Amino acid sequence: xxxxxxxxxxxxxxxxxxxxxxxxxxxxxxxxxxxxxxxxxxxxxxxxxxxxxxxxxxxxxxxxxxxxxxxxxxxxxxxxxxxxxxxxxxxxxxxxxxxxxxxxxxxx
Amino acid sequence: xxxxxxxxxxxxxxxxxxxxxxxxxxxxxxxxxxxxxxxxxxxxxxxxxxxxxxxxxxxxxxxxxxxxxxxxxxxxxxxxxxxxxxxxxxxxxxxxxxxxxxxxxxxxxxxxxxxxxxxxxxxxxxxxxxxxxxxxxxxxxxxxxxxxxxxxxxxxxxxxxxxxxxxxxxxxxxxxxxxxxxxxxxxxxxxxxxxxxxxxxxxxxxxxxxxxxxxxxxxxxxxxxxxxxxxxxxxxxxxxxxxxxxxxxxxxxxxxxxxxxxxxxxxxxxxxxxxxxxxxxxxxxxxxxxxxxxxxxxxxxxxxxxxxxxxxxxxxxxxxxxxxxxxxxxxxxxxxxxxxxxxxxxxxxxxxxxxxxxxxxxxxxxxxxxxxxxxxxxxxxxxxxxxxxxxxxxxxxxxxxxxxxxxxxxxxxxxxxxxxxxxxxxxxxxxxxxxxxxxxxxxxxxxxxxxxxxxxxxxxxxxxxxxxxxxxxxxxxxxxxxxxxxxx
Numbered sequence: 001x002x003x004x005x006x007x008x009x010x011x012x013x014x015x016x017x018x019x020x021x022x023x024x025x026x027x028x029x030x031x032x033x034x035x036x037x038x039x040x041x042x043x044x045x046x047x048x049x050x051x052x053x054x055x056x057x058x059x060x061x062x063x064x065x066x067x068x069x070x071x072x073x074x075x076x077x078x079x080x081x082x083x084x085x086x087x088x089x090x091x092x093x094x095x096x097x098x099x100x101x102x103x104x105x106x107x108x
Numbered sequence: 109x110x111x112x113x114x115x116x117x118x119x120x121x122x123x124x125x126x127x128x129x130x131x132x133x134x135x136x137x138x139x140x141x142x143x144x145x146x147x148x149x150x151x152x153x154x155x156x157x158x159x160x161x162x163x164x165x166x167x168x169x170x171x172x173x174x175x176x177x178x179x180x181x182x183x184x185x186x187x188x189x190x191x192x193x194x195x196x197x198x199x200x201x202x203x204x205x206x207x208x209x210x211x212x213x214x215x216x217x218x219x220x221x222x223x224x225x226x227x228x229x230x231x232x233x234x235x236x237x238x239x240x241x242x243x244x245x246x247x248x249x250x251x252x253x254x255x256x257x258x259x260x261x262x263x264x265x266x267x268x269x270x271x272x273x274x275x276x277x278x279x280x281x282x283x284x285x286x287x288x289x290x291x292x293x294x295x296x297x298x299x300x301x302x303x304x305x306x307x308x309x310x311x312x313x314x315x316x317x318x319x320x321x322x323x324x325x326x327x328x329x330x331x332x333x334x335x336x337x338x339x340x341x342x343x344x345x346x347x348x349x350x351x352x353x354x355x356x357x358x359x360x361x362x363x364x365x366x367x368x369x370x371x372x373x374x375x376x377x378x379x380x381x382x383x384x385x386x387x388x389x390x391x392x393x394x395x396x397x398x399x400x401x402x403x404x405x406x407x408x409x410x411x412x413x414x415x416x417x418x419x420x421x422x423x424x425x426x427x428x429x430x431x432x433x434x435x436x437x438x439x440x441x442x443x444x445x446x447x448x449x450x451x452x453x454x455x456x457x458x459x460x461x462x463x464x465x466x467x468x469x470x471x472x473x474x475x476x477x478x479x480x481x482x483x484x485x486x487x488x489x490x491x492x493x494x495x496x497x498x499x500x501x502x503x504x505x506x507x508x509x510x511x512x513x514x515x516x517x518x519x520x521x522x523x524x525x526x527x528x529x530x531x532x533x534x535x536x537x538x539x540x541x542x543x544x545x546x547x548x549x550x551x552x553x554x555x556x557x558x559x560x561x562x563x564x565x566x567x568x569x570x571x572x573x574x575x576x577x578x579x580x581x582x583x584x585x586x587x588x589x590x591x592x593x594x595x596x
Binding site: 005009012013015016017019020023024025026027043053054055056057058074075076078079083098 | 323414417420421424425428429432433435436437438439441442445446492494532538539540542559560561562564565566567569
């Protein structure tokens with residue numbers, strides 16, 4: 001035991017850190033997004049406002065208190081804080097996935 | 109306001125009891141009085157918890173935590189589970205279980221000097237959390253009484269909410285008993301196994317709950333809060349698998365219990381997974397540092413073995429993932445690339461030594477759990493389908509019903525897999541929640557939920573979940589084998 005094992009262990013840890021770097025992304029706010037022309041595969045964090053549903057699509061706004069962006073999602077959206085993953089094109093955020101977990105609400 | 113006073117008296121009794129236990133190391137006559145005070149503290153905190161439950165059951169919306177978490181229309185069992193749905197009530201429950209565990213720990217085995225020292229540490233920790241509860245007061249009153257409350261979030265209105273948090277908190281409380289007994293060299297096997305079984309049961313119950321809830325990422329979503337509950341469990345599991353330096357993991361388990369509380373309550377997570385922040389939550393950091401002192405002193409490279417390396421690597425992977433999620437979104441691919449190979453190595457080790465192993469049922473459960481998890485994580489299929497356009501599904505009936513709490517819209521969808529009956533629950537002030545319908549077969553679960561519904565279109569989410577049954581079967585074996593070990 002000892003050095004022989006610690007070396008691969010250290011190598012593994014280095015791999016973990018590299019993987020972590022590549023598998024993590026920062027969320028951006030509507031204010032950040034509004035300044036971009038296009039953005040793909042981004043995670044936007046903000047509050048849901050003014051929802052409206054038609055033909056299975058929900059149209060709504062995501063706001064960070066300073067700016068708000070138009071968004072559309074094929075599914076239900078409830079009011080509250082969300083992180084939405086999707087693409088930003090032509091002034092509309094096309095939401096592919098909404099991250100919403102139990103722990104969001106559970107204050108225990 | 110009697111509830112708050114009871115909590116205050118309980119904190120005073122608990123603190124005094126801790127001091128008297130310390131004094132009893134020099135003069136044994138203090139021990140008896142310390143013990144009486146401990147039971148008095150237990151009675152007070154229990155009475156406080158009962159009183160809070162009564163406030164919930166009688167719809168006393170003048171109490172802030174009742175107003176925020178309960179509603180007239182909720183059934184009595186939902187109102188009881190709403191007691192620990194809030195930050196303050198859950199801390200009260202945890203405090204009750206801490207003092208209860210301390211009382212059980214005191215009466216388990218000999219009451220000697222070592223026990224007195226251990227009780228001092230245990231009750232100091234319990235007192236600290238009781239005092240914190242005074243600042244996070246579950247009995248805080250509103251200036252006027254509302255006619256109705258906001259209510260518990262609909263996704264939490266399930267039977268699991270009644271069981272899952274108490275099981276996890278009891279597991280956490282028993283980890284404290286493991287910590288102090290390890291610190292003073294007291295025999296702690298039963299506490300160790302009990303806490304491990306409870307943590308396992310808590311994690312699995314949570315997984316089962318998450319699996320049946322749309323949008324929670326399946327049975328294990330690698331959420332920072334889920335992951336933080338995995339850390340103490342990994343530490344205790346490591347404790348069982350190594351010989352030299354195992355105390356380190358008993359201490360680390362306790363540090364991670366407090367870390368889990370910090371992650372849950374601090375609001376530090378910049379994600380939707382974050383809770384409302386608690387201004388006193390940084391107290392947990394202070395507590396973590398104190399509790400980590402013995403762990404740092406016990407850190408010893410000499411005792412390293414292969415099991416230790418695997419568990420250490422797992423703990424580091426999960427811990428780094430949680431820490432990173434404080435400021436960035438961590439994709440599940442990180443865990444699939446790093447944690448799953450470690451899990452695979454651990455299972456390979458089990459298979460290699462399976463014939464010689466003593467606890468075959470438990471390890472067989474782990475193998476099944478791995479096979480099930482692996483198939484779900486890597487081979488699950490998800491489709492978003494419009495019912496009208498797809499030839500696979502046909503809406504045969506749509507009915508609605510009001511059960512006094514919510515409007516339930518029930519769809520009957522026929523398919524070649526069977527008949528699905530997904531529901532959408534509409535709440536007055538909470539919007540709508542989609543309830544899944546699952547058809548289980550031995551190899552595949554067909555999992556369906558309505559994603560959106562309008563007059564001329566129904567969009568569903570349809571999942572093919574392979575071998576999820578192995579996850580449940582493996583988990584049952586693990587818990588059952590753990591309980592059997594308690595009888596040894």
